[in-house]
Each structure stands twice: as C-alpha cells, then as structure tokens.
Amino acid sequence: MGKRVGIENSIAAADAVRMANVDLVAAYPITPQTHIVEHLAELVADGELDAEFVPVESEHSAMSVCCGSSAMGARTFTCTSSQGLALMNEIVFIAASLRLPIVMILANRSLSGPLSIWNDHTDVMSVRDCGWIQVFADNGQELFDHVLFAYRVAEDPKVSLPVMINIDGFIVTHVIEAVEYWEEEQVRKYLPEFKPVNRLHPDKPITMGAFGMPGIFSEAKKSQDQALLDSKPHIVKAWDEMAKVVGRGYSSVETYKMEGAETAFLTMGSFSETASIAIDRLREQGKPVGQIKLRLWRPFPFDEIREAVKGVKSLIVIDRAISYGGPGGPVSSEIRSALYGEKNMPSVAGFLCGFAGRDVTADDFVKMHGKTEDLVKAAKPVRQEDYIFYGVRE
C-alpha cells in the first residue's frame, strides 16, 4: 500500500504527473490550475522529473507544443482552466482528430463574463464535442489516480486519444486532503512504456494533419467518432486493472444508496460528495432517495445510465453550465436524450446551480429534492425548458 499523505490536491496531481514520468510539459499559468504547473516546473528545475518544461506565451501555444511533442512520441502533459481552454480551443479539437494521446487536467472554472476565477463547469461544456475522452474526478485521491489512468487509456494502442481530467477548481484543487500515493512498483505495473501508434520520425516519414477534401472528410470523422466509441471497453478495463493494482477501482457511472430509490440525484464532480450527505439525511427521514454519479462524460455511458435509473420515477439532474436559450443545461439535456423512448422513463428535473463558486450545501440539495417532489405532485410533465435556476435571488 502506498504512503498516505496530507497534501494540497494540486501538488499531489503534479506528483502523479511526475510518477507517470512524462517527457514534456507545456503550460501557461491560469487560476485555479496554477499550483499544478508551478509544482511541475519546480520538479523539472530540481531534477526530480527528467522532462522538458516549455513555458509558452499562451494556451494556444501550450496545446500546439503538446501536439508536436505527442506526435514525436513523447509522453505529454498540460493543464488549464476556463479562458485558457477557450484560447487553446482550436488545437484541442486538432489533438483529438490527430489521435494524439495527450493528457490534460482541466481545473474547472467559469467562463467570462462577468469575469470570474471560481468554479463551475461552463469551461468543459464549451468543448463537449471536441473528441477527447472526458472524465470527472471528485476529490484529490481520484485526481491522483486518474492521472495515471489517463496515460494508460490515452496511450493504449487500441485507443490513442487525448484524455481530459476534470476537477473542480479551488473546491478540490486548493484543498488539503489525505491522498494515498502509489508506489513506484505499482506505477510500473499499471502504466506500460509509451509506444505511439503514429510517430513523426525520419526512418518512416508520415504526414499528420493533412488537408481533407469533401470526398474524404466524412469518412475521417466517422473513423474518429468510432475510435472514441470503441475506447469505452479499454477505459473500463483500465479502471478494473487499477482496482487490482492499488485496490481502488472506478466506473463510468457510480451509484450511492440506489436500493429501492424512487428519486435520484444525478451529479458530476465534487458536488457528488455534498449530495451524498443530503441523501443520508433524506434516507433518515424515510425518503427513498439515491444518487447516480456520472464519471465518464465522453464517450457517454448510455447503457450504464439506463441501467442505473431502472425503478427511478424522478431524476434530479444538476447542471453547472448553461445552454442559453436552450434546454437549460447540457447534462440534463443529454440524460433526457439517453432515456428517450425507454420504458418507464423517469421524469427529469433539471437544476442549474453552483455557478462561479457559489456554495451549494447539503441543505440546498434537500431543498431541490423538495422542489422536485412539488413538481411531481403537480402531475404535469416536466419538460426540457422547465429547468430551475436554483438559488437565484428575485
């Protein structure tokens, strides 16, 4: 068993990147990602990590350098937040289309404006369709574990896709928690050497990023979409393998107190832990409430979601991003789509909350449950556009 240390989660994440023995880090500092890359810069400067640290002048360059590095066959890491992600946007899409196994931690932060440095999921939802594997970690331990998981999945020759690890900015990144470090031996066992599927090398010249005429573009996109869909069993295998190596496994969709649950919260990220406290309270009051945590956002776990909601009459979906003038939030919208046409489909109540670091407490989750009960009692169908902007002052 690895050593358990009390440490800031960002520092632990940087240590996990060190243990993955990356070859190159290219990053530009942005709150609340800063501590992760600052610590990596220190590790490289102190000779504890034998890697190139490229202090780029923008996030657009950060992701561009990462693409070049990964194309050369180097294990590559970057990290950003919010406006940084927005600035690197075009290259984020290119990394996926080139099938480059880059790993990025996204310390989730609100997109401007108004200008904010605090946490919500508006940044990640802006790149929902970028083609990366996207996972959510709830706490420091999950973040540490998922750095090593991400490299294993990304570099799996049957996958060869970039992986984005989402972690709530400040709420998780700047908090000191007990994190169990992996032993070097466990890392060696879990994470094989990187052998790229494609590599720029003079011995075998290839072209990456060629022009795609209308006659080939659709086929290229179908091939990319299928690669992301086909990554799913390899993702599941990597979690199962982690359980064997370090005794902690994960799943695409995880549940809490779902036995006999008629109402269920569906959460992503650190809000999951707060919602669990509310569920304990509601269960004490005899309410049949459970929780579904969505860990894997892309590729979307359709079967697991359908299985998890069986027997549920009312689903409360928490969204931390807004689809302006549309269906409320991207998560509730996708959950409805995934369940559309299913027998005994639960009603889906969409709640928007927790923007730019606004606290959402266990009491708030209890209140959301109450509001949902009222909706159900009103016996009117809850439609897509009936989402509730929770906690907003009139």
Added chain:
Amino acid sequence: MPKSEFDLGWKDIEPGCTVSEPGNAAQYRTGDWRSIRPVWDHTKCIKCGVCYIFCPDAAVHKNNEGYFDADLYYCKGCGICAQECITGCIKMVEEAE
C-alpha cells in the same frame, strides 16, 4: 499508387487520418479543376521560360525542342503563364473547344 479518396471507406482511414505513403500528393489530379488550358504559339515563343518560372503548380515543362508544355494532369488552368508571357504567345482556350 494510393486509392482515390472516393474509393476509401471510413475503415480504410488510418488513425489520425495520417498519410503513411510520403509524396503521394503527386497522384492528385488537380488537372480536373481546369476549365481553360494554355496553348503555346511556337512562332511567337522565344523559349525564355517565364511560363515555367511562374507556374504555381510546377506543371510547365520544357520539351525536347526547347519549347514549353503544360502537364495537363496537374495544370489547373489558372492562366498565370499566359498573363506573364513576354511575347503573348500563350492563349488560354476553353476546354470545351
């Protein structure tokens, strides 16, 4: 010789849409784009090679007699050779003619 893009199904696409055969862009028939083509009048041509130098697709070649021809596999019919020709010996004619 690589397959034409229209003969490739999605399963034929290499991961990342990479091109693993170097230089195969030379197989691409850009001559398909052409609607007009250059014709040289050898009575006016002074064999200066300005057409050869200006052709943006390197589609103009010198023949055995020292005159210049367009390789119609690549020539897109842009007309730059005719525009730049010092003696005005190159005429662009409709493909339909």
